[in-house]
Amino acid sequence: MKKRSENFLDYIPKRNALYKWEINQKKHVEVAVINRGFYNRIAQLIFRKPKISKIELDDFGSFVWQEMDGKKTIYEIGINVKQKFGKKAEPLYERLSEYIRTLRNNQFIVYENKK
Numbered sequence: 001m002k003k004r005s006e007n008f009l010d011y012i013p014k015r016n017a018l019y020k021w022e023i024n025q026k027k028h029v030e031v032a033v034i035n036r037g038f039y040n041r042i043a044q045l046i047f048r049k050p051k052i053s054k055i056e057l058d059d060f061g062s063f064v065w066q067e068m069d070g071k072k073t074i075y076e077i078g079i080n081v082k083q084k085f086g087k088k089a090e091p092l093y094e095r096l097s098e099y100i101r102t103l104r105n106n107q108f109i110v111y112e113n114k115k
Helices: 038-046 060-069 074-089 092-105
Strands: 013-015 021-024 029-034 054-055 109-111
Touching: 013 092, 021 038, 029 060, 060 074, 074 092, 092 109
Parallel strands: none
Antiparallel strands: 013 109, 021 029, 029 054
């Protein structure tokens, strides 16, 4: 019997609860990242770097971030992105997949239905 391969579009992304976020005045999402670790501490002391960095997402990223509620699949999020942005979102699933993989690699999101 053939093993069924996983489809990336069936994954259900969910925002990582370790990262706080808010909507700024420009209606963009800002994700707060705490700068931890030895080198970050040195940079905070010597170069007066902030303890918490805020990462501002663009229109596309902010919309996708808010759509990742732990219930919608990547395919369903893509449909909503297409409805909101139309042709500006093309190539839709390539762009969306790369964006979600980047968020996952940086541990900003987790997959609800993947071990």
